[in-house]
Amino acid sequence: MPTPERTTTAAIVAAARAIVEAGGVDSLTMKEVATRVGVRAPSLYKRVRDRNDLIRLVVEDTVDEIGVRLQAAADRTVDPRAAVVAMTDALRALAHERPQCYQLTFGPLPPGARPERGTLERVAGPVLEMSGRLAGEDHALEAARTLTAWMNGFIQMELSGAFRLGGDVDAAYAWGLAALIEAITNGGERRRD
Incomplete structure (x- = not known):
């Protein structure tokens, strides 16, 4: 009779995400994950190759959550501008x-910790669709990359406390996003003419 499963990959990933959130990626160890899911560390290797694979699973789980949230936001409206704001x-x-x-x-992620291409393609879908509707299908990828780079750059600076000159960061975010949407839309319209 086979031994019963004492944990699941989902439980391992959830524990790993909680550890990362509590102390950053440097605090993520196989031993700590094993303790949280109630098994010995060697038991984790039945489901996870190594620490980089565990990081990959955390990143893929986060990317999947981003994808779900982006799609839900995009689905709330038919207006691509409003959808981009919601996303x-x-x-x-x-x-x-x-x-x-x-x-x-x-x-930056170490080799073996990068998410699978299919995971990235799933999350890119709503952004590519709305970017194509704004800039035209011929420029959907360029527009999506520009939008993603701006969003990520702003958010990374915000999270790191880099906006130190005062003022309203939320207002700056809204202003920048509106300007970017306008530029993408107008750039796409000029190219279509």
């Missing part, structure tokens, strides 16, 4: 709820 608001909210996992996901 960026959703991403920003997640970043503030889970800053360590967010920064891990968008930071």
Whole structure:
């Protein structure tokens, strides 16, 4: 009779995400995850190759959550401008709820910790769709990359406390996003003419 499973991959990933959020990626150890899920550390290797694989699972889980939130935000409206605002608001909210996992996901990752391409393609779908509707299908990828780079840059600076000149950061975020949406839309319209 086989021995019963004492943990699951989902439980391991949830424990790892909690550890990362509490103390950053440097605090993530196989031993700490094992303790949290109630097994001995060697038992984790039945489900996870090594620490980099564990980091990959945390990043993929975070990317999946981002994808769900982006799609839900995009689905709330048919207006692509409003959808982009809703998606960026959703991403920003997640970043503030889970800053360590967010920064891990968008930071440099060691080999073996990078998410699978399919995971990235799933999360890119709503951004590519709305970018294409704003800039035109021929420039959807360029517009999506520009939008993603701006969102991530703003959020990373916000999380690190880099905005130190005073003023209203929320107002700056709204202003910058509106200007970017306008530029993407107008750039796409000029190219279509």
